[in-house]
Amino acid sequence: MTINQTLLFLPIFLLFILTTTNAQPFSCKASSKCTSMIDYVSPNDTTISNITSLFGISKNLLSYLGANNLPPTTLPSFPIKAKQTVKIPFPCKCANGTGTSDGVPVYKVVPDDGLFHIASEVFGGLVLYQQIQTANNISDPNKILIGQELKIPLPCSCDEVDDEPVIHYGHIVTVGSSVEGIAKQFDTTQETLLKLNALPAPADLKAGAVLDVPLKACKSSILPTSRDYPLLVSNGxxxxxxxxxxxxxxxxxxxxxxxxxxxxxxxxxxxxxxxxxxxxxxxxxxxxxxxxxxxxxxxxxxxxxxxxxxxxxxTCATSSPPSSATNISSLGWRWNFLLVAVQLVLLSLHLLQ
Structure with missing residues (x-):
């Protein structure tokens, strides 16, 4: 048996026990494509190069630097500390009411891998192992092949929010966070976050959850005919x-x-x-x-x-229109002037007789 034919096993009872995760698909009503973002927390010290390679965006280094507001001269070897949160921009495709990453990431299975390990450890719990199983038509989650390439369906959305285009951002909820605090941090409302994430109440927010946060985009003059329309850029x-x-x-x-x-x-x-x-x-x-x-x-x-x-x-302040009181006063003055003029004419005619 060759190494590429070697089966990797993870006992089904262990998969059953270790399925607790807060990764959920995002709602996406329209069939469309866009760019989304998601948080990623590396389990170990690493580099920008390793992270962009993992998520399949190595050729788009500038998009990663821009999303994290790093100088465009930052090198791929720039270090990322363990447990440091970074933002990953990626293409999103909406279909059947759900948005998932479009074409990337694609993960290549290595020895001792299992679907749960890939979902929870390699990709930091951003997806469920069952979602990877479904996306790759895997009949038995306990059996994957070394060298097998797996599509990783990151959650995303392209929907407008309150009739405004936004960048949907998969934000990992940290311990001690609240819906109200997250809403203030990202310039949205508590009601919007609850509705987007199907949370019945603020108390239902869980640490580790991947929360759909709509980031407000800057207004622009981009024409609908432009090749980069709509160009959505979020604050910072x-x-x-x-x-x-x-x-x-x-x-x-x-x-x-x-x-x-x-x-x-x-x-x-x-x-x-x-x-x-x-x-x-x-x-x-x-x-x-x-x-x-x-x-x-x-x-x-x-x-x-x-x-x-x-x-x-x-840039100059426009003069305010005259108030109604001023208009009335001006009108009254004109009537008085007219009456005086009429009286003078009548007096002149009387004297001429």
């Missing part, structure tokens, strides 16, 4: 878009308005990055004159060019 993070030629960041301090500027990265789709100016104004810059301010805003990109638009905003 950034993304590279338009073939890495544009960097956009989101900061709640800027009234949740997306801030984009030219990047210094090498383009991934063009020999060199196209022009990012609005006339004489560079992307992300603006000018002020009198009572108006103009800014060169990012609108997206197509196969040939980067789309921008020069937007003008009034």
């Amino acid at each position: 993070s950034y993304v590279y878009t338009a073939g890495n030629c544009v960097q956009c960041k989101c900061d709640a301090a800027n009234n949740y308005t997306l801030q984009c500027e030219p990047s210094t990265m090498k383009s991934s789709i063009w020999p060199s990055c196209p022009n990012t100016q609005c006339g004489r104004v560079f992307l992300g810059n603006g000018t002020s004159s009198g009572c108006s301010s103009t800014t060169c805003a990012y609108q997206g990109y197509d196969n040939q060019k980067i789309l921008t638009n020069l937007t003008t905003v009034s």
